[in-house]
Each structure stands twice: as structure tokens, then as C-alpha cells.
Amino acid sequence: MKAARLYEYDAAMNVELKIEDVPPPTINGPDEVVVRVGAAGLCRTDLHIIEGVWKDIMDQDGSLLPYIMGHENAGWVEDVGSNVKSVKPGDAVICHPLRTCGICLNCHYGHDMYCEHGQFPGLGLNGGFAEYFLTNERSLIKLNTNIAPLDVAPMADAGITAYRAAKRAAGLLRPGAYCAVLGVGGLGHIALQCLQEISGCRTIAIDREPGAQQLAKDLGADFVLDGGPNVIEEVKQITGGGAHVVIDFVGELGVENICWKMLRQGGEMIVVGYGGKIEIPTLELVANEIKIGGSLVGDYTELVELMELNADGKVKMHYSQYKLEDINTAIDDFKHRRFTGRGVIVP
Numbered sequence: 001m002k003a004a005r006l007y008e009y010d011a012a013m014n015v016e017l018k019i020e021d022v023p024p025p026t027i028n029g030p031d032e033v034v035v036r037v038g039a040a041g042l043c044r045t046d047l048h049i050i051e052g053v054w055k056d057i058m059d060q061d062g063s064l065l066p067y068i069m070g071h072e073n074a075g076w077v078e079d080v081g082s083n084v085k086s087v088k089p090g091d092a093v094i095c096h097p098l099r100t101c102g103i104c105l106n107c108h109y110g111h112d113m114y115c116e117h118g119q120f121p122g123l124g125l126n127g128g129f130a131e132y133f134l135t136n137e138r139s140l141i142k143l144n145t146n147i148a149p150l151d152v153a154p155m156a157d158a159g160i161t162a163y164r165a166a167k168r169a170a171g172l173l174r175p176g177a178y179c180a181v182l183g184v185g186g187l188g189h190i191a192l193q194c195l196q197e198i199s200g201c202r203t204i205a206i207d208r209e210p211g212a213q214q215l216a217k218d219l220g221a222d223f224v225l226d227g228g229p230n231v232i233e234e235v236k237q238i239t240g241g242g243a244h245v246v247i248d249f250v251g252e253l254g255v256e257n258i259c260w261k262m263l264r265q266g267g268e269m270i271v272v273g274y275g276g277k278i279e280i281p282t283l284e285l286v287a288n289e290i291k292i293g294g295s296l297v298g299d300y301t302e303l304v305e306l307m308e309l310n311a312d313g314k315v316k317m318h319y320s321q322y323k324l325e326d327i328n329t330a331i332d333d334f335k336h337r338r339f340t341g342r343g344v345i346v347p
């Protein structure tokens with residue numbers, strides 16, 4: 001099969017993936033499923049993998065390369081293990097990014113992301129920037145009949161990550177409250193739509209890119225800011241003292257330390273993007289009772305909920321499509337933000 005493989009890490013990202021012919025994955029266990037990839041979303045995590053940020057976690061012994069990334073996958077079931085009952089070859093599916101065990105206590109609680117034996121195709125195991133990839137039955141959700149894999153693939157990770165953060169925010173936001181969303185890219189534009197559907201809050205979308213600002217306006221954000229040097233003051237003015245919740249989809253480049261300054265007393269910052277370092281005086285936490293916490297991808301059931309919102313036309317993925325052989329162009333366009341929404345690779 002055709003696959004895009006990474007041969008070296010490079011902090012400066014001056015490396016290209018090689019498009020090669022490699023053996024397709026085969027079923028090794030009774031619960032495994034080979035999926036023919038219909039589309040795979042390109043994620044900032046993929047850039048971080050190339051940069052070597054994940055090396056110590058996913059490639060401890062240095063034996064992983066050459067490696068196939070791609071963890072936002074949807075497609076059609078190609079082959080199934082002997083115990084698989086819920087899907088059959090030909091079924092269109094979206095793949096929760098984590099292969100969970102279903103047996104550990106965290107799995108029983110439904111906390112998929114805390115699974116003690118979870119495996120993450122595209123992050124340590126070969127993923128979906130290829131014609132086929134291997135996962136397990138537990139990770140699959142059948143698509144509604146009118147939904148094509150291409151239209152939803154990035155929902156598998158970008159989508160649920162945004163949905164989980166928006167759902168947590170919605171629980172903190174009364175109607176009339178303000179939620180600021182920093183970064184209106186592949187995740188932020190989904191979060192805006194989710195907030196509008198599941199919360200009565202007012203949204204403030206913040207992004208430096210004119211294309212992203214336009215997308216936020218098109219999606220109905222109540223306020224759209226360009227993230228200039230006065231952005232904290234602008235948010236305080238709009239909100240009458242600070243946002244009730246701030247969701248940080250950037251998490252680096254200094255944005256992480258702008259976000260908490262936008263909060264009002266008792267407000268909460270939800271960190272989704274990563275790479276930077278938050279520095280905050282402890283007095284600030286105490287005097288203003290602000291809370292800061294991370295949000296990690298999303299549970300299987302959250303992907304089910306998001307797919308229901310999608311099937312009803314309430315939350316849609318905006319994407320630009322690239323062929324697998326053009327993946328290096330897609331990565332370059334992503335780095336330089338030449339598209340809005342998500343980049344999607346189609347083998």
C-alpha cells in the first residue's frame with residue numbers, strides 16, 4: 001500500500017515525509033480491524049511529532065522510524081478479527097483515536113482517555129497517512145448513511161477535542177456569560193459551533209489570521225478579535241471585567257499567558273493547545289479564584305455525541321483536501337496557515 005513515512009525528527013521541520021510502498025497491516029488479534037482510510041486529518045500534533053516533541057514518550061528506544069503518522073481517521077472496514085461483531089467489511093466508520101482495552105477500571109468508568117493499556121495509532125503505532133491502518137473494534141463508530149468519511153475524519157481527534165472542551169465550558173457558562181476562544185483553526189472552529197449548540201453563552205473568537213476571523217464570523221461568533229496587543233483590554237471591555245471561560249487552542253507562542261489574564265474572578269481557563277509554559281503568580285490564583293486545567297482529546301461517547309450533532313447538520317468540519325502524495329505541501333500550508341479549518345489527507 002501507499003504510505004507517507006517519517007524518517008527523522010527535526011526541530012526546524014526541514015524534513016519531508018517519503019511516499020512509499022509498504023506492506024499493509026494485517027489482523028493479529030481477534031478484536032482487530034483493518035480500516036481502508038477514506039481520509040485522515042492533519043493535526044498540529046503531527047507537526048510536533050516531526051519536531052521531535054513526542055520522541056521521549058512514543059519512541060523511547062529510538063526504533064520507531066520510519067513511521068506513519070495520522071490519528072484522525074475515517075474510512076471503510078476492510079478486514080475484521082474473528083471476534084468482531086459490530087462492524088463488517090464495507091461499513092463506513094470513524095475511528096476514535098485511542099485503541100482502548102475495555103477491561104481496566106478507567107475503561108469501565110468510561111474514561112477512555114485514561115485507559116491503562118490504550119494504544120494510539122498515529123502516535124507511537126502506525127497511523128492513517130496510508131491506504132490502510134490497523135485499530136480495534138472498540139474504537140469504531142459506524143457513520144450515519146448520509147455521511148462520507150471525508151467530511152468527518154478530523155472529528156476523530158480535532159472534533160472531539162474541541163467538543164470535550166466546549167462541553168466542559170458549557171457546564172460553567174450560564175446564558176449571557178462570555179467564552180473566549182483563542183485560535184480558530186481546526187479545533188477552534190468546531191468549538192465555536194459546539195458552544196452555540198450546547199450553551200447559551202456569548203462567544204468571543206480571537207485569531208490573528210484574517211481567514212480564520214472570517215470563518216469565525218461566518219460561524220456566528222458574537223465577537224471576533226484580531227488578537228492584537230490590546231486584546232486583554234478588549235476582552236475585559238466586551239465582557240465587563242473578563243471572560244467566564246477562556247479556551248486556549250494555541251497553548252504556545254505566548255498565547256498561554258495572555259489567556260488567563262482575560263478571565264474574570266472565578267473564571268476558568270481550559271488548555272487544549274500545548275507546547276508553551278504557563279507562568280502565573282500564586283496570588284493571582286488565590287485573589288481571583290481562577291482555575292486552569294487541561295483537556296485531553298475526548299471519550300468514545302463524546303465522539304458519538306459529536307457525530308449526532310454533525311448528522312443533524314449542527315456542527316460541520318471545514319477542511320481543505322490534499323492527496324496523500326501531496327502531504328508535504330499540506331504540512332507546509334498548515335505551518336504557514338494557508339488554509340482555514342482542517343487539512344485533510346486523502347489516500
Ligand SMILES: [Zn+2]
Nearest residue numbers: 043045157158
Ligand atoms: Zn489530532
Ligand SMILES: [Zn+2]
Nearest residue numbers: 101104107115
Ligand atoms: Zn482500558
